[in-house]
Amino acid sequence: xxxxxxxxxxxxxxxxxxxxxxxxxxxxxxxxxxxxxxxxxxxxxxxxxxxxxxxxxxxxxxxxxxxxxxxxxxxxxxxxxxxxxxxxxxxxxxxxxxxxxxxxxxxxxxxxxxxxxxxxxxxxxxxxxxxxxxxxxxxxxxxxxxxxxxxxxxxxxxxxxxxxxxxxxxxxxxxxxxxxxxxxxxxxxxxxxxxxxxxxxxxxxxxxxxxxxxxxxxxxxxxxxxxxxxxxxxxxxxxxxxxxxxxxxxxxxxxxxxxxxxxxxxxxxxxxxxxxxxxxxxxxxxxxxxxxxxxxxxxxxxxxxxxxxxxxxxxxxxxxxx
Amino acid sequence: xxxxxxxxxxxxxxxxxxxxxxxxxxxxxxxxxxxxxxxxxxxxxxxxxxxxxxxxxxxxxxxxxxxxxxxxxxxxxxxxxxxxxxxxxxxxxxxxxxxxxxxxxxxxxxxxxxxxxxxxxxxxxxxxxxxxxxxxxxxxxxxxxxxxxxxxxxxxxxxxxxxxxxxxxxxxxxxxxxxxxxxxxxxxxxxxxxxxxxxxxxxxxxxxxxxxxxxxxxxxxxxxxxxxxxxxxxxxxxxxxxxxxxxxxxxxxxxxxxxxxxxxxxxxxxxxxxxxxxxxxxxxxxxxxxx
Numbered sequence: 001x002x003x004x005x006x007x008x009x010x011x012x013x014x015x016x017x018x019x020x021x022x023x024x025x026x027x028x029x030x031x032x033x034x035x036x037x038x039x040x041x042x043x044x045x046x047x048x049x050x051x052x053x054x055x056x057x058x059x060x061x062x063x064x065x066x067x068x069x070x071x072x073x074x075x076x077x078x079x080x081x082x083x084x085x086x087x088x089x090x091x092x093x094x095x096x097x098x099x100x101x102x103x104x105x106x107x108x109x110x111x112x113x114x115x116x117x118x119x120x121x122x123x124x125x126x127x128x129x130x131x132x133x134x135x136x137x138x139x140x141x142x143x144x145x146x147x148x149x150x151x152x153x154x155x156x157x158x159x160x161x162x163x164x165x166x167x168x169x170x171x172x173x174x175x176x177x178x179x180x181x182x183x184x185x186x187x188x189x190x191x192x193x194x195x196x197x198x199x200x201x202x203x204x205x206x207x208x209x210x211x212x213x214x215x216x217x218x219x220x221x222x223x224x225x226x227x228x229x230x231x232x233x234x235x236x237x238x239x240x241x242x243x244x245x246x247x248x249x250x251x252x253x254x255x256x257x258x259x260x261x262x263x264x265x266x267x268x269x270x271x272x273x274x275x276x277x278x279x280x281x282x283x284x285x286x287x288x289x290x291x292x293x294x295x296x297x298x299x300x301x302x303x304x305x306x307x308x309x310x311x312x313x314x315x316x317x318x319x320x321x322x
Numbered sequence: 323x324x325x326x327x328x329x330x331x332x333x334x335x336x337x338x339x340x341x342x343x344x345x346x347x348x349x350x351x352x353x354x355x356x357x358x359x360x361x362x363x364x365x366x367x368x369x370x371x372x373x374x375x376x377x378x379x380x381x382x383x384x385x386x387x388x389x390x391x392x393x394x395x396x397x398x399x400x401x402x403x404x405x406x407x408x409x410x411x412x413x414x415x416x417x418x419x420x421x422x423x424x425x426x427x428x429x430x431x432x433x434x435x436x437x438x439x440x441x442x443x444x445x446x447x448x449x450x451x452x453x454x455x456x457x458x459x460x461x462x463x464x465x466x467x468x469x470x471x472x473x474x475x476x477x478x479x480x481x482x483x484x485x486x487x488x489x490x491x492x493x494x495x496x497x498x499x500x501x502x503x504x505x506x507x508x509x510x511x512x513x514x515x516x517x518x519x520x521x522x523x524x525x526x527x528x529x530x531x532x533x534x535x536x537x538x539x540x541x542x543x544x545x546x547x548x549x550x551x552x553x554x555x556x557x558x559x560x561x562x563x564x565x566x567x568x569x570x571x572x573x574x575x576x577x578x579x580x581x582x583x584x585x586x587x588x589x590x591x592x593x594x595x596x597x598x599x600x601x602x603x604x605x606x607x608x609x610x611x612x613x
Contacts, residue, residue: 054415101597107414108357108556112548113597116590119545127583243545247426254419283434290427297420298408 008176015168019161028160032232034272035167036225039174041252041264043221046178048250049259050187051214052194054107056246057098057114060121061091061219063241065226067125067132070141070236080144084227091223092216094121099215103208118243125238137237144231157231167228174221179261181217190214191259251293257305266304324456329574335463337570338470339532342525343543344550344562345477346518352494352557353507353514355414359421360401361522362544363428368394368523369530369539370436373443383445387469387527394523395516402515407508432537445531466528473521474563481559490514494557545586546573549593555602 022028040058047055069087072078078086101113125132132138143157144166157163181187192200193207201207230236248271256267271289278285300306343365350358368390375386405424409417447461481487492500493510501507526540533539550569554561569589576588 052415054418101594105597108351108355108418109552109597111357111415111418112552113594115545116549116593119586120590120594123583123586127581127587244426244429247422250419250422251426254423283430286430286433287427290423290425290430293423294405294420294427295423297416297423298405301416 004179008172011172011175015165015172018168019164023161025160028164030273030276031164032160032167034269035164035171036229036232037249037252037268037272038171038265039167039221039225040249041256041268042171042175042178042261043218043225044249045253045256045258045261045264046181046190046221047214047218048253049257049264050182050190050194051211052190053099053211053214054111055098055114055215055218056111056243056250057095057117057121058219058222058249059241059243059245060118061095061222062226062229062245063121063125063238064094065091065223066230066236066241067226068223069227070138070230071131074138074141080231084224087227088220088223091226092220095215095219095222096212098219099212103211115243115246118246122238122242125241132236132238135237135239137235139235141230141234141236143234144228163232167232170224170228174224175261175265178217178221182261186210186213194259247293248289251289255292255296255303257303258301260305263303263305270304325578327455328457329578330571331457331459331463333571333574334567335459335466335532335570336573337567338467339525339529340543340546340550340570341563341566342470342473342521342528343540344547344554344566345474345559346521347547347551348554348557348559348562349514349518351551352559353490353497353511354406355557356406356417357421357548358401358406358515358518359418359544360424360428361519361547362540363425363432364394364397364401364519364522365526365529365540365543366432366537367397367428367540368526369443369535370432370441370526371523372527372530373441373535377443383447387524390523390527391520392523394526395520397523398515398517398519399512401519402512406511406515429537429541436537438536441530441535443530443535448531462528462531466532469524469528473524477517477559486510486513546589549589552593553596 018031019028022031040062043061044055044058047053065087068090069080069083072083072086073080098114098117101110105113126134128134129136143163146154146156148154155162157166182190189200189205189210192203192205193210197207226241229240233240252267252271253264254267255271256265257263271292275285275288278288296303302309343361347357347361350356350361371393372383372386372390375381375389376383381389401421401424405420406417409420445462447465450461451458452461452464479487481491489500489505490510490513492503492505493507497507500510522540525543529539529543533542546569550565551562553568554563554565572588572592573585576582576585580588
């Protein structure tokens with residue numbers, strides 16, 4: 001079994017190598033979308049897979065991050081990285097606001113409350129025309145500013161390869177952060193809340209406070225992804241953050257495997273890349289998300305991770321040393 | 323004054339449609355404590371079934387409501403057999419997630435099959451107008467209110483006076499004890515799904531000519547139906563009816579005085595407020611698992 005450090009080194013090597021293999025705009029665009037979806041999926045998984053709270057508002061936090069950073073940059077001339085921090089903080093605060101409802105609600109009620117939150121956010125983005133320009137959208141959003149490091153050529157983020165390094169770097173950083181969290185006692189605390197809230201509180205766990213924490217972290221990561229999305233696409237329209245986006249992210253988490261971190265990464269990559277290979281099917285390819293989500297819940301609720309474990313168990317004993 | 327009266331009429335019409343959709347959700351929640359996200363797509367499929375029956379096969383509009391009723395019921399049976407029955411013993415969130423999957427699947431399938439452009443579903447009753455004073459109501463809207471009231475009365479009578487209805491209420495109260503009394507809970511869950519989805523299909527046939535008919539027709543209604551069942555109290559039929567009419571009225575008056583863009587915001591602000599203040603709904607019931 002790989003040690004964690006080797007795993008991270010492999011991930012860094014893979015991120016470094018990918019743009020070298022995929023040099024055309026089409027695939028580099030897909031790479032960046034993959035990295036964004038990885039961030040959204042692991043952020044949701046922290047709330048859903050670990051703390052056990054079904055949050056259907058991830059599309060709203062994504063959109064808030066995108067709009068807050070873009071408006072700060074384009075309306076007020078705030079530097080990109082300050083706007084980035086503000087966007088993450090704002091999304092995180094919105095998540096905390098929503099979790100104040102989650103403190104009293106569980107299961108289905110929370111799912112509907114968070115769905116309502118996503119609908120309200122979408123409608124505000126669509127109707128507050130003086131601020132967001134509504135369905136007309138905001139155009140010509142600049143990418144993150146170029147970075148100059150000593151002894152290196154200037155890193156310009158108009159180049160999609162460099163932009164991929166930036167987004168994937170932050171995706172890896174988010175993964176590392178969440179990995180540290182879930183392997184610390186905090187991870188065990190959240191899992192205890194997921195499994196049985198009453199028993200958890202009888203052990204002295206403050207369930208409400210930890211749910212607020214999980215929502216804050218998960219939605220903050222979505223806000224960061226939104227900020228990069230705006231700089232990457234260059235155009236913002238509210239439709240990009242419609243409620244169905246939450247369902248797509250949910251599909252990535254569930255298909256990969258809830259309650260593991262590597263699973264949602266695999267799910268995000270698979271469900272981003274697979275529809276691209278199915279372009280020959282026309283509009284029918286979009287059925288992949290729903291079909292995969294339903295099939296996984298019915299036949300393999302552990303997702304890709306569970307499938308991988310099954311395969312590993314079937315291999316000859318010699319290869320499965322731990 | 324006429325404006326207020328007119329909007330009140332429109333609100334009651336919308337509210338009646340929402341009640342038909344929300345009643346199904348609440349019935350299912352009552353016996354199974356589960357939410358069917360794909361309920362929306364049963365509404366849409368009911369609307370398309372009625373559309374193709376009248377515009378494709380040349381059938382009448384009233385029979386098409388019955389067709390949508392049957393199609394909805396069949397879809398409900400399928401939904402329970404394929405998703406809820408196999409997942410019954412699993413954790414409470416898995417069936418909900420599976421129905422989100424089914425909903426996304428059906429929506430994209432309908433999008434691929436029917437395209438995003440709205441269909442012109444014409445009802446022969448939409449153009450006949452009854453006037454009194456300065457206000458008017460189309461015959462279609464009278465039909466909607468009449469069918470909704472009739473459905474509610476029949477449903478009430480069924481639940482109150484028939485053996486099956488009593489058995490259903492027994493299962494909703496206590497599934498295990500009902501099982502011990504010789505009632506087969508699984509069959510009654512199936513029956514609930516069929517009734518709930520048949521109502522959804524019927525609602526689809528009636529809202530097709532009134533609202534927009536495209537693959538997302540049901541989704542715009544279901545989001546409000548969710549708000550209605552929570553505002554009314556999940557599993558509570560009287561509360562659902564009351565909340566449905568309330569949301570219909572809120573929608574029509576918001577359209578008149580604040581602008582149509584604000585409807586969802588007002589409805590969901592009310593929902594979130596309700597959850598914060600009185601999460602058991604307008605008419606409280608002793609069901610505390612989610613609160």
